[in-house]
Amino acid sequence: MARIALDAMGGDFAPRAPLSGALQALRESDSDLAIQLVGRTGTISAELDSLLKGELAADAKQRDRIEIVEAPEVIEMSDKPSAVVRGKPNNSMSIGLKLQLESRSDAFVSAGNTGAQMAASAMLLKLHPGLTRPAIATAFPTRRQPVVVLDAGANVDCSARELLQFAWLGAVYAECVLGRSNPAVGLLSIGEEAEKGNAVVKEANAAFATAGFNFVGNVEGRDIPHGECARGPIDVVVCDGFVGNVVLKFYEGVMPMVLEVLQQHGIDRSQLKDVIRTFDASEYGGAPLLGVRGISMICHGNSTPRAIANAVKAAARAADSGMNALIGERLTSMANAALAAGSVA
Amino acid sequence: MARIALDAMGGDFAPRAPLSGALQALRESDSDLAIQLVGRTGTISAELDSLLKGELAADAKQRDRIEIVEAPEVIEMSDKPSAVVRGKPNNSMSIGLKLQLESRSDAFVSAGNTGAQMAASAMLLKLHPGLTRPAIATAFPTRRQPVVVLDAGANVDCSARELLQFAWLGAVYAECVLGRSNPAVGLLSIGEEAEKGNAVVKEANAAFATAGFNFVGNVEGRDIPHGECARGPIDVVVCDGFVGNVVLKFYEGVMPMVLEVLQQHGIDRSQLKDVIRTFDASEYGGAPLLGVRGISMICHGNSTPRAIANAVKAAARAADSGMNALIGERLTSMANAALAAGSVA
Numbered sequence: 001m002a003r004i005a006l007d008a009m010g011g012d013f014a015p016r017a018p019l020s021g022a023l024q025a026l027r028e029s030d031s032d033l034a035i036q037l038v039g040r041t042g043t044i045s046a047e048l049d050s051l052l053k054g055e056l057a058a059d060a061k062q063r064d065r066i067e068i069v070e071a072p073e074v075i076e077m078s079d080k081p082s083a084v085v086r087g088k089p090n091n092s093m094s095i096g097l098k099l100q101l102e103s104r105s106d107a108f109v110s111a112g113n114t115g116a117q118m119a120a121s122a123m124l125l126k127l128h129p130g131l132t133r134p135a136i137a138t139a140f141p142t143r144r145q146p147v148v149v150l151d152a153g154a155n156v157d158c159s160a161r162e163l164l165q166f167a168w169l170g171a172v173y174a175e176c177v178l179g180r181s182n183p184a185v186g187l188l189s190i191g192e193e194a195e196k197g198n199a200v201v202k203e204a205n206a207a208f209a210t211a212g213f214n215f216v217g218n219v220e221g222r223d224i225p226h227g228e229c230a231r232g233p234i235d236v237v238v239c240d241g242f243v244g245n246v247v248l249k250f251y252e253g254v255m256p257m258v259l260e261v262l263q264q265h266g267i268d269r270s271q272l273k274d275v276i277r278t279f280d281a282s283e284y285g286g287a288p289l290l291g292v293r294g295i296s297m298i299c300h301g302n303s304t305p306r307a308i309a310n311a312v313k314a315a316a317r318a319a320d321s322g323m324n325a326l327i328g329e330r331l332t333s334m335a336n337a338a339l340a341a342g343s344v345a
Numbered sequence: 346m347a348r349i350a351l352d353a354m355g356g357d358f359a360p361r362a363p364l365s366g367a368l369q370a371l372r373e374s375d376s377d378l379a380i381q382l383v384g385r386t387g388t389i390s391a392e393l394d395s396l397l398k399g400e401l402a403a404d405a406k407q408r409d410r411i412e413i414v415e416a417p418e419v420i421e422m423s424d425k426p427s428a429v430v431r432g433k434p435n436n437s438m439s440i441g442l443k444l445q446l447e448s449r450s451d452a453f454v455s456a457g458n459t460g461a462q463m464a465a466s467a468m469l470l471k472l473h474p475g476l477t478r479p480a481i482a483t484a485f486p487t488r489r490q491p492v493v494v495l496d497a498g499a500n501v502d503c504s505a506r507e508l509l510q511f512a513w514l515g516a517v518y519a520e521c522v523l524g525r526s527n528p529a530v531g532l533l534s535i536g537e538e539a540e541k542g543n544a545v546v547k548e549a550n551a552a553f554a555t556a557g558f559n560f561v562g563n564v565e566g567r568d569i570p571h572g573e574c575a576r577g578p579i580d581v582v583v584c585d586g587f588v589g590n591v592v593l594k595f596y597e598g599v600m601p602m603v604l605e606v607l608q609q610h611g612i613d614r615s616q617l618k619d620v621i622r623t624f625d626a627s628e629y630g631g632a633p634l635l636g637v638r639g640i641s642m643i644c645h646g647n648s649t650p651r652a653i654a655n656a657v658k659a660a661a662r663a664a665d666s667g668m669n670a671l672i673g674e675r676l677t678s679m680a681n682a683a684l685a686a687g688s689v690a
Contacts, residue, residue, distance in 0.1 A: 143602045153535055156543040190498055190590040198501040198587045221591040222598030242543045243588055245535040246566040250592055253567030254599055257488045258624075265619045267612060274610045279603075 001032045002316035005096040005105040006308070008039035009074045010112025012301050015039060015047045018111065021308025023051065025316075026062040028309065033316050036105055038069045038096040071095035077301065081115030085123050093117055097124045100294040106319035107295035109286060109311050111303040117296060118154050118289060125294035128328050130335045133158075134291035135166045136241070136298060137173055138248055139284050142227030148174050149188075149224065149237045152287060153245035160203035163187070163238055164211060168334050169290040169327070170236035171213045176326040177288075177318055183235035186219030188243060192230060194218065200240070208238075212337035221247070255279045286311030294324055346377045347661035350441040350450040353384035354419045355457025357647050360384060360392045363456065366653025368396065370661075371407040373654065378661050381450055383414045383441040416440035422646070426460030430468050438462055442469045445639040451664035452640035454631060454656050456648040462641060463499050463634060470639035473673050475680040478503075479636035480511045481586070481643060482518055483593055484629050487572030493519050494533075494569065494582045497632060498590035505548035508532070508583055509556060513679050514635040514672070515581035516558045521671040522633075522663055528580035531564030533588060537575060539563065545585070553583075557682035566592070600624045631656030639669055 006022055008015045022035045037044050045068060052060045071092040075084055085094055093112060097120055099105035110117050122134055135151035150170050155162060167185050174183035187205055189197035194205045196218060208215045216231045223229040224237055224247070239247075259272055286297040286307070297315045299307060318324075351367055353360045367380045382389050390413060397405045416437040420429055430439055438457060442465055444450035455462050467479055480496035495515050500507060512530050519528035532550055534542035539550045541563060553560045561576045568574040569582055569592070584592075604617055631642040631652070642660045644652060663669075 143605060156535065188591060190501065190587055190594075198585075201587075221594030221596075224595055225598040225602040239591075240543075242535055242546075243591055246533060246584075246588055246592060247595055249535075249566030250569055250595065251566075251599070253570040254596070255603075257570040258600075258603055258620075260488060261620055261623055262607075262617075265616070267616055267620075271610070271612055272607075275603075275606055275612075278606055 001034065002107065002319040003034045003036065003105045004312050004315050004319070005036040005038050005069070005099045005108045006312060007092045007096055007108070007110035007112050008037040008044045009071070009092040010110040011299065011303050013303070014111070015043055016051075017303060017305050018308055019044070019047050019051055020056065020305035021303070021312065022066065023056050023059040023062055024305055024309035025312035026065050027059055029313060029316065031065070034065045034067070035312065036067045036069050036096070036099060038071050039092040040072060040074070041068050041070045044068050069095060069099065075113050075116045077113050079113060079116060081113065081119040084113070084116040085120050093120045094124060097121060097294070097296065100125065107297065107315035109297040109299065109308070109315050111299035111301055111308060114153070114298055117298055121289050121292045121294070121296040125292040125296065127291050128293055128331050130331060131165050131291045133162050133165065134289050135169055136287050137170060137290050138244070138287045140224055140251065141279055141284075142225050144227030144233055146284070147224055147227055147234055147237055148178070149239065149244055149248065150290065151239065151241035151244050152248050153241045154289065155241040157242075158200065158240035160200050160207055163200065163204040163240065164207050165291070167208060167211065167213060167215075167236070167238045168331055170238060172327045172330040172334070173288070173290055173323070174235040176330070177321055177323050178235070180235045182214050184214050184216045184233060185236040185238060186216050186223065186229055186234045188221070188237050188239035189218035190220065192218050192220065204238075212334055284310065285314030288318060290327070293328065295319055346379065347452065347664040348379045348381065348450045349657050349660050349664070350381040350383055350414070350444045350453045351653070351657060352437045352441055352453070352455035352457050353382040353389045354416070354437040355455040356644065359456070360388055361396075362648060362650050363653055364389070364392050364396055365401065365650035366648070366657065367411065368401050368404040368407055369650055369654035370657035371410050372404055374658060374661065376410070379410045379412070380657065381412045381414050381441070381444060383416050384437040385417060385419070386413050386415045389413050414440060414444065420458050420461045422458050424458060424461060426458065426464040429458070429461040430465050438465045439469060442466060442639070442641065445470065452642065452660035454642040454644065454653070454660050456644035456646055456653060459498070459643055459646075462643055466634050466637045466639070466641040470637040470641065472636050473638055473676050475676060476510050476636045478507050478510065479634050480514055481632050482515060482635050483589070483632045485569055485596065486624055487570055489572030489578055491629070492569055492572055492579055492582055493523070494584065494589055494593065495635065496584065496586035496589050497593050498586045499634065500586040503545060503585035505545050505552055508545065508549040508585065509552050510636070512553055512556065512558060512560075512581070512583045513676055515583060517672045517675040517679070518633070518635055518668070519580040521675070522666055522668050523580070525580045527559050529559050529561045529578060530581040530583060531561050531568065531574055531579045533566070533582050533584035534563035535565065537563050537565065549583075557679055629655065630659030633663060635672070638673065640664055
């Protein structure tokens, strides 16, 4: 039984998109899913009533799996992330995350201000021992199975030591949540050779080589959509949050462009339906903020109900898999192995 | 009359691909193109004879527009770029570039060791005044007209001042060679707002704002394939060579992946022919190394004859447009304007 706290006030289409998404997730899940809608009780109740009396009337039977949790303050997209937790202590993100601290909830999902979600998650849930920064992990569709790229935007200027932490997090996530055995970790660079890359990447390459995970060496941009590099399949690609965010958004922009060109060349949109689905970010269920002691799933601000529903279900899978405890355990053993090997100070 | 020096020894399929490409370029050009094949005379002559007696017999009439220039030393892919000019002074790149110094040639094209080509070009041709680094400019196909992204890999750790130089170079190239009037320059970052980005990008944003070109602010990864940002169309995107190279290679890897998925979904390859062509890097004719006092076009190591032919023709267009002198003049006036505005020290 996973209990998922959902930020009812977060995202461009809140509260309607989160509420519709919640009902959709409940409809598509066994009875072992419950949702806490966090935000202004009055707003949520009114919107939920309207949905259940209107277009989603068939979902009325899901109502008793929904709890509404009051959070009177709302985070705006313009709010400064670092100031939000103290400045608006009763915002829907903080209240939603605190449910995990009280063991009342198993995971938190939001489509609101990403910076604020990162800051609130790190401050309230805290980080696993040995970590200095959390990282956003994103699944990229590839020719093979999806590849986890991290960091996708939480950290812009990263040290080699931080990239090493991301590698650990990605490897543990790929193993525990995606079920990849002995996941292959690549370091994103501009050439396969260890001496290629910028100063931080070159330093990271040396640290990765003795860090105790399955490091396949540097990978290049083209290896991500291929899902493999010259040395075999890849499960995890590590980069700083600047590069990761640029590539992620580039990917999101390429597909509409390609589809437009295809249609210009006379290929009918109906033929492309399954293809669009393959590359649709909303099918991939949000991006976990890894490294925090708990589960915090980040959704796009423009998330549709479908995207929210998938994120809620992904959060439930993460909770059911015991991801958080597993990450903690594996991080400790990896950090110990790396210390023993002398690859970190 | 453009005279193009072509490295006959450079690339994965040398000398055959450069020679076939040369013949193809001559066949497709008016009589105002001449090609100098630079490399080992014996090897080149034998290969050229074989092509002209065999599969390219119809091109025998192009033979008198080809000159063979002796360069006894060959640069290997494993040669260290910085050591090549002094260690192998009579290599095909150095000899080919020197033809420009002697006014015997108008441009140089190679598919060989890119690092060596950059080093040799900078050392032999020298940089325009005011520049500290050259940059590789790549044209990305977009929903609109192609966007020039630079640097695409010449410089990995860049200062804000270097990014400013790339912006100047990109703007002048877009204006002089691509014919864009008052080209719009974007700075690649992870958010539109000036305060988003890593430390170098934030500093560069401030410098760009007063540098005297048409700066449209930060652009995001998705704006590249769109060819426009929220503030309008973009002609030039500036980034460091690490990010640019990752995105370029990512782009090259995405298309084969998308086409494979399309075919898996029953879309016939013949329907995709024009689409493949739209996104085929070999159609885009090599990437100029901007900033050097001359013309040096960089081709992929795996260039086909078609890619080489397009690069030769692009080099001829650049030579005919007077690109090099125009870049020198415009750089001087831009640098003076920026100095006057106090945006650079």
